[in-house]
């Protein structure tokens with residue numbers, strides 16, 4: 001008989017393997033192609049994902065919903081938007097009657113859509129040249145919350161600005177600044193951003209007070 005512990009490990013590895021299959025395929029060396037997902041989330045996270053990636057911990061099948069719909073291609077081929085010599089690549093979950101639909105998992109029913117999802121949907125409306133879009137949040141117990149949006153140019157310009165910033169930083173191999181947000185609590189780079197390394201060298205009192213070593217003064 002399979003113990004509870006083994007059972008959990010099996011589920012976790014199934015979720016991890018399906019998650020890997022459904023991940024957006026990003027060529028980490030191709031800095032001239034930036035994926036929309038990379039610029040609506042924290043730029044530092046996207047930078048680390050390309051330059052020194054760490055595995056993400058997936059929590060359940062519900063999280064895989066959007067990737068599954070994208071893979072099944074319900075009327076949505078990935079599409080590029082040219083930003084000078086950079087390609088911004090987006091992909092929607094579904095296209096119905098000229099409206100873009102995104103599906104996202106949510107722990108509870110939401111009062112407002114998440115900022116990253118609004119940025120993503122708005123950018124898709126420009127990339128696919130559509131006027132309307134909908135985000136559907138689905139909870140683990142299958143409750144739905146739906147938000148409709150009309151496109152906004154200023155918001156898209158902000159996404160374009162972030163595309164240029166990420167492209168520059170990748171080319172210059174410079175780590176983007178911290179973007180502290182709710183996203184940090186689930187981020188695999190949390191320790192890298194916010195904790196000191198355990199084996200870091202001990203600082204002298206003078207160094208901690210910003211006085212430096214005696215012979216450097």
Ligand code: SF4
Pocket residue numbers: 042043044045177178179180181183184187188189190191193
């Ligand atoms: S911990 Fe926060 S600031 Fe650091 S990479 Fe992750 S999301 Fe960005």
